[in-house]
Amino acid sequence: MENQARLPRTTPEAQGIPSQAVIAFLDAIRERELELHSFMLLRRGEVAAEGWWAPYRPEYPHMLFSLSKSFASTAIGFAAAEGLLSVEDTVIGFFPDEVPETISENLAAMQVRHLLMMGTGHAADVTGSVQKDDNWVRGFLAEPVEYAPGTHFAYNSAATYMLSAILHRITGQSLLAFLEPRLFAPLGLSEATWETCPRGIATGGWGLNVTTEDIAKFGQLYLQRGEWAGQQILPSAWVDEATSFQIDNDDGRANDWTQGYGYQFWRCRHGAYRGDGAFGQFCVVLPEQEAVLAITSGVADMQAVLDVAWAVLLPALSASDALEPDEANQAALAERLASLRIDAPQAEPSSPNEAQLEGRVFRMEPNELQLDTIALRFSEQGAELVIGSERAGEQTAQLGRGAWKASRIRIESVKQGAEQRVEGSFAWQDGDTLDIRLLFAETPFTYKLALRADGEAIELQFSANVAWEAGRVLTIRGQAAALA
Known part of the structure; x- marks a missing residue:
């Protein structure tokens, strides 16, 4: 050879x-x-x-x-x-x-x-x-x-x-x-x-x-x-x-x-x-x-x-x-x-509830993910998920509507915090729950963020396709800080 x-x-x-x-x-x-x-x-x-x-x-x-x-x-x-x-x-x-x-x-x-x-x-x-x-x-x-x-x-x-x-x-x-x-x-x-x-x-x-x-x-x-x-x-x-x-x-x-x-x-x-x-x-x-x-x-x-x-x-x-x-x-x-793929979440592409989230910064309770703030900015083509943490600073992931969209972000818990490729997508489940997926394309991991807003409060359920603790779901709550 x-x-x-x-x-x-x-x-x-x-x-x-x-x-x-x-x-x-x-x-x-x-x-x-x-x-x-x-x-x-x-x-x-x-x-x-x-x-x-x-x-x-x-x-x-x-x-x-x-x-x-x-x-x-x-x-x-x-x-x-x-x-x-x-x-x-x-x-x-x-x-x-x-x-x-x-x-x-x-x-x-x-x-x-x-x-x-x-x-x-x-x-x-x-x-x-x-x-x-x-x-x-x-x-x-x-x-x-x-x-x-x-x-x-x-x-x-x-x-x-x-x-x-x-x-x-x-x-x-x-x-x-x-x-x-x-x-x-x-x-x-x-x-x-x-x-x-x-x-x-x-x-x-x-x-x-x-x-x-x-x-x-x-x-x-x-x-x-x-x-x-x-x-x-x-x-x-x-x-x-x-x-x-x-x-x-x-x-x-x-x-x-x-x-x-x-x-x-x-x-x-x-x-x-x-x-x-x-x-x-x-x-x-x-x-x-x-x-x-x-x-x-x-x-x-x-x-x-x-x-x-x-x-x-x-x-x-x-x-x-x-x-x-x-x-x-x-x-x-x-x-x-040629058709092999991992599907992005499919459901309702949009929801009136986007207005509750648009541009608002939510401060999260102390959590093991060290996630301090979360914010979303929507557009016709997709959305931007803005994650803030004291260790990694502010990271922005691009999300497609029912389709993958590429960007690069840094996650401290993966690959020693090195910046890496991420494919993001979202869809609305029942019009109330925002299903966000972050697929880290150089790792085995896809993270699921199920986000539900209720007035000034937000609840985020975090899980992964595979993890050392199989099937674990982490629930994090937060409060709206101010309009961006």
């Missing part, structure tokens, strides 16, 4: 995949009400099918959450290949100035490979506790290590952060700077961003933002066992080790989270492996089928997405040779892919 900015494209049939199978995959996703944002299906290094649910677009980066871990692991693979470290190196050996006064036997025995395999010996994830200390390395090393490293699996994002901190300590570079000439440039990946800790070290276990095609290329590199454009850029031995069974994580459930864990890669059923992140960010590699499936989404049930892939796509990947062209189904698939 040639080294180029974009992967080569082909038809499904040219890679032995019936177009009807991809249509069936899309049908199953819709029937299960799974909110996918994009997918790319690769076979033998070529894109057999791809789609984006508008207003998501191919050029937009997407939050990866824990899929970032697989990229961090890859950086350690490069470092090990260059002799900068060994997976047998002890963790405390990199941080002699950060260790606690008393070093337990288990902490002393913890090695880089234990960080990689989520076998640090901690009884549970210590990330939340570690983040209470401005120095996350010191906080991590201070945590009790209850088990002998390598004997107990505990999914632990702080372990991946420590990989990032180790790399930063030995190279003086960030994860992105280290990966740029070794991974990003050879594969022609897009410009990326990675969140950092209070000391400026990449978070490692989360926080990376890249495009769907970048995810697909990353998976293809692993499928090719580290080879790209005729060059072995990542040792094949590392790929084999990182994606093989390193530690048992069986908890009695027969799903894709109990098949064993490698070096920041999950083992899957059907001989596959994957990197994944919260709310449905996937890089699934199927070596036996010579295929890669890259997905971004906003789903609560990640297993459901994999179940659809196994039930519908996996059987379709059984053919080893190209199929006869199927022009009718190829045309039907092209039409389906």
